[in-house]
Amino acid sequence: MTGTVKLSDQQYAIMQVLWDNGSASAKQVQIELADEGWAHTTIGTVLSRLEKKDILASETVGRERKYRPLIQEGDVKRSMVSNLVSALFKGDSKQLLAHLLKEGEIDKNDLKDIGDLLDKDK
Amino acid sequence: MTGTVKLSDQQYAIMQVLWDNGSASAKQVQIELADEGWAHTTIGTVLSRLEKKDILASETVGRERKYRPLIQEGDVKRSMVSNLVSALFKGDSKQLLAHLLKEGEIDKNDLKDIGDLLDKDK
DNA sequence: TGACATCTACTACATATGTAGTAGAGTTAT
DNA sequence: ATAACTCTACTACATATGTAGTAGATGTCA
Numbered sequence: 231m232t233g234t235v236k237l238s239d240q241q242y243a244i245m246q247v248l249w250d251n252g253s254a255s256a257k258q259v260q261i262e263l264a265d266e267g268w269a270h271t272t273i274g275t276v277l278s279r280l281e282k283k284d285i286l287a288s289e290t291v292g293r294e295r296k297y298r299p300l301i302q303e304g305d306v307k308r309s310m311v312s313n314l315v316s317a318l319f320k321g322d323s324k325q326l327l328a329h330l331l332k333e334g335e336i337d338k339n340d341l342k343d344i345g346d347l348l349d350k351d352k
Numbered sequence: 353m354t355g356t357v358k359l360s361d362q363q364y365a366i367m368q369v370l371w372d373n374g375s376a377s378a379k380q381v382q383i384e385l386a387d388e389g390w391a392h393t394t395i396g397t398v399l400s401r402l403e404k405k406d407i408l409a410s411e412t413v414g415r416e417r418k419y420r421p422l423i424q425e426g427d428v429k430r431s432m433v434s435n436l437v438s439a440l441f442k443g444d445s446k447q448l449l450a451h452l453l454k455e456g457e458i459d460k461n462d463l464k465d466i467g468d469l470l471d472k473d474k
Numbered sequence: 475t476g477a478c479a480t481c482t483a484c485t486a487c488a489t490a491t492g493t494a495g496t497a498g499a500g501t502t503a504t
Numbered sequence: 505a506t507a508a509c510t511c512t513a514c515t516a517c518a519t520a521t522g523t524a525g526t527a528g529a530t531g532t533c534a
Contacts, residue, residue: 239439271524307440317361318429323457335445341463391494
């Protein structure tokens with residue numbers, strides 16, 4: 231069981247860098263997330279905390295300390311989306327879909343496109 | 353601007369009772385959320401905090417203190433879904449839709465049903 | 475090798491949240 | 505009226521998070 235993982239936006243953004251790269255140094259994270267304007271020490275703190283919670287592991291490779299995710303992005307997504315659906319849509323994903331349509335986040339064509347993709351992949 | 357509202361699961365559950373009823377007393381909330389097993393004082397604390405943040409208002413009506421939401425459920429949903437899509441799906445709602453399909457949360461028939469509904473409503 | 479640059483670990487502090495006890499005001503039943 | 509009950513306000517405390525400074529370890533360049 232992967233259990234329920236829930237990350238803050240900040241934590242997710244940082245994990246995203248690790249996922250995208252397989253693993254990364256604090257420096258790399260800092261560079262890729264430069265837009266956010268977080269102090270490098272802030273990134274370091276968040277990384278340590280995630281390590282303490284076994285969400286990632288770190289090891290020194292040569293002179294670099296590499297941070298490596300211990301959980302899969304897909305698992306976290308599943309867990310977080312599922313959590314949102316439970317909390318906001320009474321556990322009914324179709325209501326989320328309906329919401330997306332109603333808010334114009336997606337439209338009928340998107341539905342159709344994805345339906346077509348499914349047919350093809352099958 | 354409604355700004356960005358983000359509620360914890362617990363806060364959302366409590367607001368949900370207010371939204372469903374227009375407004376409600378702490379007692380009512382407590383009863384409707386009995387399953388959660390929260391102490392009534394816990395509900396009270398959460399209600400006060402939400403009031404302090406102008407997410408709800410309270411007024412004494414007769415001998416009852418009624419709590420009334422100051423923000424709409426739709427706005428909170430929009431805001432929270434949008435936040436999730438930004439954080440997890442690079443802001444692309446279609447990716448969320450794809451995720452739901454991939455995880456089997458919804459299937460092709462759901463897509464079709466909703467598409468039909470849209471046609472009808474139009 | 476000594477001054478400087480890097481990087482991580484540790485410390486610090488404010489806010490948010492989960493959780494609930496206690497006190498005090500008001501209500502009610504006998 | 506007085507004891508019992510109800511309800512909210514206040515207090516309390518632990519954990520999580522956002523944010524970042526400082527110190528100490530290590531690496532690098534002149």
